[in-house]
Amino acid sequence: MESIYLVKGLDCANCAREFEEKVNKINGVDEATMNFMSLKLIVNSSSDCTNEINEIAKNFEDGLVLRKIK
Amino acid sequence: MSKKQKFDIARIIIGVFTLAVLLPLHFVIGENKLGPSDINTFIILPISIIVYILVAYDFFIKTFKNFKKKRFFDEITLTLIASIAAFCVNQAVEALAVALFFQIGEKFEDYAVNKSRKSIKDVLDLRSDKARIINNFNLSNEEEKIVDPYDVNINDIILVNPGERVPLDGVVIKGNGFIDTSSLTGESVPRRIKENDEILSGVMVNASPLYIKVSKMFYDSTTSKIMDLVENATNNKTSNEKFITKFSKYYTPIVVILAILIAIITPFFGDFTLASTWQNSVFNAASLLVVSCPCALVLSVPMAYFVGIGEASKVKMIIKGSVYLEKLSKLDTVILDKTGTITKGNFVVNKINTANKDISKDYVLALAKVAESNSNHPIAHSILEAKSQMILDKNKISNLEEVEGKGIKLNYDNKELLVGNALLLKDKNIEINNYDPNDVGTLIYVSYDNKYLGYILIKDEIKEDSVNAIKSFSKVEINDTYMLTGDNEETAKYIASLTYIKNYKYSLLPLDKVNEVKKIKKEKGNKVVGFVGDGINDAPSMSIVDLAFSMGNIGSDVAIEASDIVIMDDKLSTLVKGKKIAKRTIKVVYQNIIFSLVIKLIAIILTTLNTITPFLGTYIMWISIFADVGVTFLAVCNSLRLMLYKHNKI
Numbered sequence: 001m002e003s004i005y006l007v008k009g010l011d012c013a014n015c016a017r018e019f020e021e022k023v024n025k026i027n028g029v030d031e032a033t034m035n036f037m038s039l040k041l042i043v044n045s046s047s048d049c050t051n052e053i054n055e056i057a058k059n060f061e062d063g064l065v066l067r068k069i070k
Numbered sequence: 071m072s073k074k075q076k077f078d079i080a081r082i083i084i085g086v087f088t089l090a091v092l093l094p095l096h097f098v099i100g101e102n103k104l105g106p107s108d109i110n111t112f113i114i115l116p117i118s119i120i121v122y123i124l125v126a127y128d129f130f131i132k133t134f135k136n137f138k139k140k141r142f143f144d145e146i147t148l149t150l151i152a153s154i155a156a157f158c159v160n161q162a163v164e165a166l167a168v169a170l171f172f173q174i175g176e177k178f179e180d181y182a183v184n185k186s187r188k189s190i191k192d193v194l195d196l197r198s199d200k201a202r203i204i205n206n207f208n209l210s211n212e213e214e215k216i217v218d219p220y221d222v223n224i225n226d227i228i229l230v231n232p233g234e235r236v237p238l239d240g241v242v243i244k245g246n247g248f249i250d251t252s253s254l255t256g257e258s259v260p261r262r263i264k265e266n267d268e269i270l271s272g273v274m275v276n277a278s279p280l281y282i283k284v285s286k287m288f289y290d291s292t293t294s295k296i297m298d299l300v301e302n303a304t305n306n307k308t309s310n311e312k313f314i315t316k317f318s319k320y321y322t323p324i325v326v327i328l329a330i331l332i333a334i335i336t337p338f339f340g341d342f343t344l345a346s347t348w349q350n351s352v353f354n355a356a357s358l359l360v361v362s363c364p365c366a367l368v369l370s371v372p373m374a375y376f377v378g379i380g381e382a383s384k385v386k387m388i389i390k391g392s393v394y395l396e397k398l399s400k401l402d403t404v405i406l407d408k409t410g411t412i413t414k415g416n417f418v419v420n421k422i423n424t425a426n427k428d429i430s431k432d433y434v435l436a437l438a439k440v441a442e443s444n445s446n447h448p449i450a451h452s453i454l455e456a457k458s459q460m461i462l463d464k465n466k467i468s469n470l471e472e473v474e475g476k477g478i479k480l481n482y483d484n485k486e487l488l489v490g491n492a493l494l495l496k497d498k499n500i501e502i503n504n505y506d507p508n509d510v511g512t513l514i515y516v517s518y519d520n521k522y523l524g525y526i527l528i529k530d531e532i533k534e535d536s537v538n539a540i541k542s543f544s545k546v547e548i549n550d551t552y553m554l555t556g557d558n559e560e561t562a563k564y565i566a567s568l569t570y571i572k573n574y575k576y577s578l579l580p581l582d583k584v585n586e587v588k589k590i591k592k593e594k595g596n597k598v599v600g601f602v603g604d605g606i607n608d609a610p611s612m613s614i615v616d617l618a619f620s621m622g623n624i625g626s627d628v629a630i631e632a633s634d635i636v637i638m639d640d641k642l643s644t645l646v647k648g649k650k651i652a653k654r655t656i657k658v659v660y661q662n663i664i665f666s667l668v669i670k671l672i673a674i675i676l677t678t679l680n681t682i683t684p685f686l687g688t689y690i691m692w693i694s695i696f697a698d699v700g701v702t703f704l705a706v707c708n709s710l711r712l713m714l715y716k717h718n719k720i
Contacts, residue, residue: 013365014322026229036183
């Protein structure tokens, strides 16, 4: 399944890449792409990983907020 | 501007002034020891520390948080370590410069990112932020309420006043007038709209208010879809983006490890009992940390793609992702569907040729019109649309019969009227004469009372820009153009000759088309082959090629789904403009990759050499600052440069 999140609070392009790397390591995530320009995180996964992704966001940077839009 | 932004700018200005004063002191007086020897300790160091704290105090907070979250390779943390290391070896001005330029870089990046985001939003975001909903429509207690468009449901009635954008897709149920579709299609001629017409969100209502019955939820409406297309359509990365992701993953740790090695190991190769040996190695390690962020690449390359896609949308080309932009830049062969792509797809009566001078053209048309009055076929439609002076009475029709594949046979005023192709007349042994061989297109013959009267030539018009666009294909390195059509040989030949297309295939059934496309694709091997069609009938062909373009069906999900690139204004010249933009974008991508990599590599090599023999001394830090902030600045500017071009010419 494909989920799309709107990500707010990422400081820099390299942080976005680091964040993407971490989301990619979640069990069940086939591929995650963080687009720093459009601020969207697109996740292809076998099941809904919203909780895991939120957990990563919380531990990654203060003020990082995800909103699931699809 | 928020308070925080004002503060940030203020401290940057203070930092820059301080640096401007301290630098000459540092290099002329401090370094060359012209002035008092303790100028460094009593003037430069204290001032630097104060301004440094002002400029970089948030680095400490951020680094503390990072450590708690076990993030050690964050650029702010590394910058902080580098600047503290510089202080430790008594290079206060360099320490201040590292922090200050980092802050300036951050501010600039924010500005650039916002600017490019805004530019794409301005063009593409046609979504309205409110809708005027009408409760109890047409009842005495009718009332108007302004709501969030997300809250409007299917079958709700909304009112759109002149000068407003239609917020949701729907059908007009009351009112008529003109709409301006230029935001969607680029077509600036107002279009007539009347009751029962479909209306797309994003268009502007011109003359009078329209009541619209909503047919799609807001997130499914055309405007949301267009925005979505660019923002989320694909998560495929181009090979360049993949390379950068991979490179960045290893780059920072490798540079950090190298810096640690330089700081700790290299002194043992020299005279490690001397403080200056350690100072030199620590300073070089610090300047290496300054180049440890792959920011220039990670930011400027996705930004270039983003800006490129935004620029394409300015010429009404919606590209579903960076992968397709890259393919577009390499587009080598284009396969064009004829009807609706090269031609307008609306059939128009082009000419009426009568059997002899005594028969009036108007009479032939009037007869055809009465015969076709109940037909739905596009050809019949074109005849009915044509203007005639004479209007015949429909009540005189009897025994109307449609002859499959041939035309219509009926009695008019009790005499036989035939309207159809040559076969229909041949069946009745009616001879056709006075045929003009220049008349290429669909021919509808009319015979009345067993007498041949003439024919109506129906043509699909070539779009105004098609000829010029196809001519300029070669200018943008589209080397081969094919035209495929289900039409007859004459029509295909005619259109091909007008548009200078050498390769064309005609009389193709839908399956033949797919086979032709397969053949061309095979022939072209690795070259990028594109197909341009309406996206609905051509979906099978589109799935075979490398790059599928659709035009003419903005509102259709199928068309958008089937294609990689949507040409909203239905013009082939947009393809030419789009390819130019794509090529320019990819060029910027490569420039940025090569430039950033080369400068970073040079900085790393120089730092390593400087550790062995300090031939650059403390200047190495300035090189590093340039290789980091300077390169990012230049690369980002290079990406933003893509916004400066005008796209009106092909």
